[in-house]
Amino acid sequence: MPHDDHDHPHALLPPEPALRVKALETILTRKGLIDPAALDEIIDTYQNKIGPQNGAHVVAKAWSDPAFKAALLEDATSVVAELGYYGRQGEHLVVVENTPEQHNMVVCTLCSCYPWPLLGIPPGWYKSDAYRARAVREPRKVLAEFSVTLPETTTVRVWDSTAEIRYLILPMRPAGSEGMSEDELAVLVTRDSMIGTGLPKVPA
Amino acid sequence: MNDCITYAAPEPVFAEPWHAQVFAVTVALNEAGRFDWPDWAERFSKTLKRHGLSRELDGGEDYFTAWLETLEALLIELGEASPDRISALRNAWEEAYLTTSHGKPVRLRQE
Structure with missing residues (x-):
């Protein structure tokens, strides 16, 4: 039983770091530096509203509209801002396009910089030492672990994010997707395909 | 070194509630202009690097x-908190949890 009074006569004690976070929250709230309601809103936004669906929308639009794609590659920050995707960790966005000649993938060797407004919070592996170290050193091996195999003739370029510049990969539009609508295309765009550790889904 | 990156999907955005809380506190402070994000990223990457030395x-x-x-x-460097204050409030929260009946909202006792 998760709520057995014999096991927990008092409220369940949270883990040590959680107590320290609560201490900081109390200090900052009492000083008027943060507002608990605003914290809930931030969490709700990142948990429910911001995610890879935003990036997928941008990619699908680029696949459907050549003028949009050209503008996106030219100045991604303002183009995606017009779609409503801006804010923290999206300040300076660069979109790089995959081609038959060059596959691109993104890493942050410094910490975990990531285009939040378009992809949400990065997955655990993106933040791991293993990925951060190996993406640069042996990208093809890392890609193979993600089940991505590329033709020998395709070069792999790795883009290292910083606190100032975030990258989004524009994957190649999959074969068999001709004639699909923007909404149908967006479903093919996976999070990993926009980090470069995956490819878009192929239409059934 | 473990050379295998395990890929599990889909995963929750935050695995633990306190991960979400500490994230939100940081974003809120940044939004309020208490520090800028490049400064945060630089400090955070230094901590990660230090922790990553041993494992x-x-x-x-x-x-x-x-x-x-x-x-x-x-926060200590900015003068917004002190180690003593953090530790005192951490203890106050622990006491609040240990003295609140299960199911009741946990609140800090008036100091």
């Missing part, structure tokens, strides 16, 4: 442990 970080719990340590140090 390989998996990007999960250890990532937010480093995050919390960075935030505490930053």
Whole structure:
């Protein structure tokens, strides 16, 4: 039983770091530096509203509209801002396009910089030492672990994010997707395909 | 070094409630202009690097442990918190949890 009074006569004690976070929250709230309601809103936004669906929308639009794609590659920050995707960790966005000649993938060797407004919070592996170290050193091996195999003739370029510049990969539009609508295309765009550790889904 | 990156999908955005809380506190302070993000990223990456010297970080719990340590140090440096104050309130919260009946909202006792 998760709520057995014999096991927990008092409220369940949270883990040590959680107590320290609560201490900081109390200090900052009492000083008027943060507002608990605003914290809930931030969490709700990142948990429910911001995610890879935003990036997928941008990619699908680029696949459907050549003028949009050209503008996106030219100045991604303002183009995606017009779609409503801006804010923290999206300040300076660069979109790089995959081609038959060059596959691109993104890493942050410094910490975990990531285009939040378009992809949400990065997955655990993106933040791991293993990925951060190996993406640069042996990208093809890392890609193979993600089940991505590329033709020998395709070069792999790795883009290292910083606190100032975030990258989004524009994957190649999959074969068999001709004639699909923007909404149908967006479903093919996976999070990993926009980090470069995956490819878009192929239409059934 | 573990050479295998395990890929599990889909995963929750935050594995633990306190991960979400410490993230939100940091974003809120940044939005309020208490520090800028490049400064945060530089400090955070230093903590990660230091923690990563002794063992390989998996990007999960250890990532937010480093995050919390960075935030505490930053707030102390900015003069917004002190180690004594943090520790006193941490103890006050622990006591509040241990003395609140299960199911009741946990609140700090008036100091």
